[in-house]
Amino acid sequence: MPGIGPKSASRLTYFLWRGDGQQPRDLAQALVELKEHTRLCEVCFNITEESPCPVCREPTRSTGLICVVEEPLDVLAIERTREFKGRYHVLHGALSPVEGVGPEDLKVRELIARVKAEPVKEVILATNVSLEARPRPCTSKSRSRLWG
Numbered sequence: 001m002p003g004i005g006p007k008s009a010s011r012l013t014y015f016l017w018r019g020d021g022q023q024p025r026d027l028a029q030a031l032v033e034l035k036e037h038t039r040l041c042e043v044c045f046n047i048t049e050e051s052p053c054p055v056c057r058e059p060t061r062s063t064g065l066i067c068v069v070e071e072p073l074d075v076l077a078i079e080r081t082r083e084f085k086g087r088y089h090v091l092h093g094a095l096s097p098v099e100g101v102g103p104e105d106l107k108v109r110e111l112i113a114r115v116k117a118e119p120v121k122e123v124i125l126a127t128n129v130s131l132e133a134r135p136r137p138c139t140s141k142s143r144s145r146l147w148g
């Protein structure tokens with residue numbers, strides 16, 4: 001699991017082993033319910049219990065400003081600053097030509113559809129910039145697939 005190294009895993013194992021038999025069952029049930037009760041927001045593709053998510057439903061947030069992030073955790077990090085009052089779009093990954101991840105593997109088409117359908121004035125890219133992911137010329141075939 002991300003963020004849990006061997007030391008933390010050992011501590012968790014010992015904690016669960018030492019407690020009564022109900023704790024592991026409760027934890028397992030909570031994990032199952034977490035997966036069952038969450039989905040992707042139909043607008044921004046963040047993980048949520050209700051779709052549209054609370055951010056997309058919030059009437060005081062600007063509809064003209066979309067912050068594009070790679071992962072749902074990026075939304076949490078930006079929300080913690082309490083500075084951003086627009087909306088988000090979660091790509092669910094990063095462009096990676098080396099690993100064969102192209103725009104069609106991410107929520108890029110959905111972003112383009114939002115920009116066309118909503119009164120968007122500004123799109124902020126809050127994605128990691130790596131040499132690998134820098135924009136490259138695309139073929140006319142891939143461009144026409146992207147822009148429909």
Ligand SMILES: [Zn+2]
Nearest residue numbers: 041044053056
């Ligand atoms: Zn949303």
